[in-house]
Amino acid sequence: MTLSFTRTLLSAAITGAFALTTLGAAADLSSRYTDDDGDMVADVPSDESQWVDPDTLVFAYTPVEDPAVYAEVWADFLEHLSEATGKEVQFFPVQSNAAQQEALRAGRLHIAGFNTGGVPVAVNCGGFRPFAMMAADDGSFGYEMEIITYPDSGIASVEDLQGRQLAFTSETSNSGFRAPSALLRSEYGMEAGEDFETAFSGSHDNSILGVVNQDYDAAAIANSVAKRMLARGVVNEGDFDVIYTSETFPTTGYGLAHNLKPELAQQIQDAFFSYDWEGTPLAAEFENSGEAQFIPITYADHWSVIRTIADANDVTYDCD
Template identity: 40%
Template structure:
């Protein structure tokens, strides 16, 4: 090994040790109201620190991961096969994809240690960080461009509803409690448009964005609050006909799903995982499914999720 290589390894080791020391030196002093116990955040990046004791770091021979159940989990199990295989070769260990049925189940699996890394929906990312020690490190994009999605309000084309305030007293589908565009953003943003959840209408939890849209088309709901990227994917697959519906509201742009690892992964493993993520180019089927996204991009949770945290704070304040 060259002197430069030895110097690099030494610098890396020092950085890891310094990070661990920071995490544990004043764990109680670094407890934060935005993180559940026992997580701490000494460097104020809003995510849980690495445990100070290396004995608590995990580096298992088999890694289990999951992706947000925004739609049918079976769709993603097949779609991510090339990526799962890539990770297995890149990390030289077994990688198991575990389909989860709800965002809450995914968060609990990460918290309990059954998942080592995962892809979370936008709103669930915040809950996973706060309650399960998730460390977001990547999102999807094109090259260096991070793209997003919007909350949209969709009605049937022939309906008499043209603005949100027209939906007072009607059947409005939300997707699930932890969903950003499917529940939290409507609660924060719809009142500005004259439509107050739980007052002007009682949200009906459909169980998913796809279920909200299919229920809308079937006549079960008068309006569906969903993510624009899910709407676009379903239209591309022919699951809904864009000519049969109308979009009467669009929100500002939100970031897309995040990819996280558990805060207690061995730093060498988490670094290798990041390297393998960022070295993967989406095959054509993944690009088609994810609206043209081509690769994973590094993210800063503190910066990229600021708008989402604000929306969640406003939604929770309105619910109190």
């Protein structure tokens, strides 16, 4: 894999981006929820009758090309979670971001890892309460958005996307749609559907494989996913070239449905931070992108840059 072009995407430069109305990130919670403490996430209901304490907890990781692989990756952690809570824990292999968001809103999902751009949607529309993120041993975290192409595609820089096809993942994805949309308009004056054609692959895995197989001319992806696919041998060095690398963004946010019984919610959070990664399938998978522990986060602080990108895209939502 070669790096032929690198530029930093600064929040201050993300202006005048795509006008987009979608079920997306926004600054305010749906009217279904309250935020009396001002932390930008849904409060736990004050009425105990609204708390839920399910016999089986359902966990979903952000959609990937092969959910069965990640069911095995998460199996040991979910066993640890079961022991910590005294509950059965079921892995829910979601096929799309929309399915994951709907499961949360419908009360069928209790614990989840939402992709970076999906976290604000889950927070504002589904009452998601993020509390953790993966990080390296030294506490550093994050990933970059990259635009990739296949070798000899004739695309050596962002400007070469003119008249070609660029694949996104989904409209709720930060690195798979919102960040590159803001970048292409603000820094290059390029409009989707006018200056380049678009496609939506559904996941970063699909976008990467689509470029490698030359189904897409180029794609906007999260490089953390590419690193894991390279480590597993799903793709190889030299299968694609990187023409753009952004600033660092927060990774998948892990959290809870807002209406879980507080005692149960605390047990779940404690389980994340007490998990011993050493020698586990989780460690083997995520060490490929440099992650080795869960660290505490707040939505207000860690997702500030993501909200800036959403604002630059004029993203609104209608959750009610």
